[in-house]
Amino acid sequence: MKIAIRPVDRVFIFLTGAVVIIAIILLALLAGTAKVERQPMVAYLANPLEAPEVWLASTDGSDSQPLTATRGRVYDFAVAPDGEQVLYSVMNEAGGSDLFRIDREGTNPVMLVDCGDHHCIQPAWQPDGQLIAYSQYKKGMELDSRINWIDGESGESLNILDGLNPEGAFPVFSPDGQSLAYFSFADSSIHVLSLTTGIESRVSSQNPDTPVWSDDGKLIYFTDMVTRGEVLQARLFQLIVENSKVELFMPAELTGYDASKIDWSPDGEWAILGLKTLNSQSRRQIFIVRKDGSELQAVTADPNSSHSAYQWSPFGGQIIFQVYTFGALNANPKIVLWDLATGRFTEIAENGALPVWLP
Secondary structure (H helix, E strand, O other), X not given: OOOXXXXXXXXXXXXXXXXXXXHHHHHHHHHHXXXXXXXXXXXXXXXXXXXXXXXXXXXXXXXXXXXXXXXXXXXXXEEOOOOOEEEEEEEOOOOOEEEEEEEXXXXXXXXXXXXXXXXXXXXXXOOOOOEEEEEEEOOOOOOOEEEEEEEOOOOOEOOOOOOOOOEOEEEEEOOOOOEEEEEEOOOOEEEEEEOOOOOEEEEEOOOOOOOEXXXXXXXXXXXXXXXXXXXXXXXXXXXXOOOXXXXXXXXXXXXXXXXXXXXXXXXXXXXXXXXXXXXXXOOOEEXXXXXXXXXXEEOOOOOOEEEEEEEEOOOOOEEEEEEEEOOOOOOOOEEEEEEOOOOOEEEEEEOEEEEXXXX
């Protein structure tokens, strides 16, 4: 017996099938674009004084694992903005340092730049990951370096601004990726270079270090030496990018301290910085302060330990830093996490240095 399907039923069946197909396609698209939630980790240099390698650690300190395997020849490293890759420089047989890239799983290590007897170090990612800047020092790590550029995906060398390779080091991109700040040994200055116009400005600084951008890109923070009576003191300054005006940051509150570089929470509301009293026996402690200079408060208060390499979590609320305790038997640096809400300290790794968040 044949069953006749009415035209109206055919239309209904067609529409139902079309809806099912569309639903399947949408689910596939959502599955392809959805990001798997993962816990951030901490990347750091393990065994930094003898055989440095990049390791990864969980934020509760329960697990650590090696990322690189260079026979202890890693010099420094930088994490990609999305946390998927790590750049690292490796000391080579020619006496220089080459630049490598590796996945966060520790797979697919590849050399991006063969530097021979030059040192290719201090890599910095553009926030969108499209461009990488790094410092290339001449043989012997002399204070003669230039900033080079490579593509963030292919690793190929790039020609920026008609072949401009600024004479400088410690490069860092602005939050919008359209400018680069760096330190120049040639004139002891912080330079700010527009990557769209090529216009450059500079301000004097005697401290070679990486400048720090504010979250909105309107300010740059750096340290410089000033004379206070007969004492040489490191002070923290802020540069207004728009007009190149320089001001002391917290001029009254930090009068009695040597200040180290600053780092900002993701929302720009809190800053973390290192301070030590002008007593030559004191050690650097970590402080936090609101952006208006209020609520300055100590995070650490260990007179026998120096604290450095501090960094806010990209999600806020936590800080990682390096601690070195003087006078201890077989002393090695260690990595510690501090939680803003609870005030709790958690040791992340023993014999580790230079921690960086891996989102």
